[in-house]
Amino acid sequence: MELLQKKIIKEGIALSDTVLKVDNFLNHQIDPQLMNEIGKEFAARFKGEGITKIVTLESSGIAPAVMTGLVLDVPVIFARKKKSLTLTEGLITSQVYSYTKQETNDISIASKFLNDQDHVLIIDDFLANGQAALALVDIVEKTNASIAGIGIVIEKAFQDGGKFLSEKGCRVESLARIQSLANQTIEFVNWETS
Numbered sequence: 001m002e003l004l005q006k007k008i009i010k011e012g013i014a015l016s017d018t019v020l021k022v023d024n025f026l027n028h029q030i031d032p033q034l035m036n037e038i039g040k041e042f043a044a045r046f047k048g049e050g051i052t053k054i055v056t057l058e059s060s061g062i063a064p065a066v067m068t069g070l071v072l073d074v075p076v077i078f079a080r081k082k083k084s085l086t087l088t089e090g091l092i093t094s095q096v097y098s099y100t101k102q103e104t105n106d107i108s109i110a111s112k113f114l115n116d117q118d119h120v121l122i123i124d125d126f127l128a129n130g131q132a133a134l135a136l137v138d139i140v141e142k143t144n145a146s147i148a149g150i151g152i153v154i155e156k157a158f159q160d161g162g163k164f165l166s167e168k169g170c171r172v173e174s175l176a177r178i179q180s181l182a183n184q185t186i187e188f189v190n191w192e193t194s
């Protein structure tokens, strides 16, 4: 997605060879116009798939997921990382392993929001090692809903997440795919600028 690539080049910072900082528009401050375009792009890519629900993970997945849900006119469910005061019954939980933190955390959704009639689009902001996306796939599968695919705003293609998800047979649509962050330089797999 050209608009997103240009934004990443303009405002993204390669913090290290593996970490891209995009808190100007995605991870802290949010650019609503860009999120709107991202929502339209995901919706276009999954149009005609019969999506009934979108599932994401708090917090940074919510903005792109909601904009996609607006266009597809379907509800958006975000998996929670912390136990909620009111959300205590009928929880479906899965574990996410973090390589950087070397710890495992639970994420959960309420089972009442998904059932075997649902066809789900999973959305997240980043795809790195794929642990969060795999946990979202696991949660959705536990509800017996089916999965249309996974929409990722920024994929770090030099990490293994994309490979793990395709090995599971998941369709992955990434709007920007980073080839390398070496030497403080952001390189895409395909530079789409016309």
Ligand code: G4P
Pocket (backbone or CB within 6 Å): 018, 019, 020, 021, 022, 023, 027, 057, 058, 059, 060, 061, 097, 098, 099, 100, 101, 125, 126, 128, 129, 131, 132, 156
């Ligand atoms: P890890 O196994 O590679 O350590 O990744 P992990 O899943 O633990 O991800 C930790 C957080 O960092 C996640 O956000 C993930 O989306 C994000 N992340 C992974 N790689 C990058 C990157 O290169 N740049 C940025 N900006 N984020 C990255 P989170 O903790 O769930 O935070 P949030 O959704 O509340 O923002």
Ligand code: NA
Pocket (backbone or CB within 6 Å): 027, 060, 125, 126
């Ligand atoms: Na994040």
Ligand code: NA
Pocket (backbone or CB within 6 Å): 057, 058, 059, 060, 061, 124, 125, 126, 132
């Ligand atoms: Na995230």
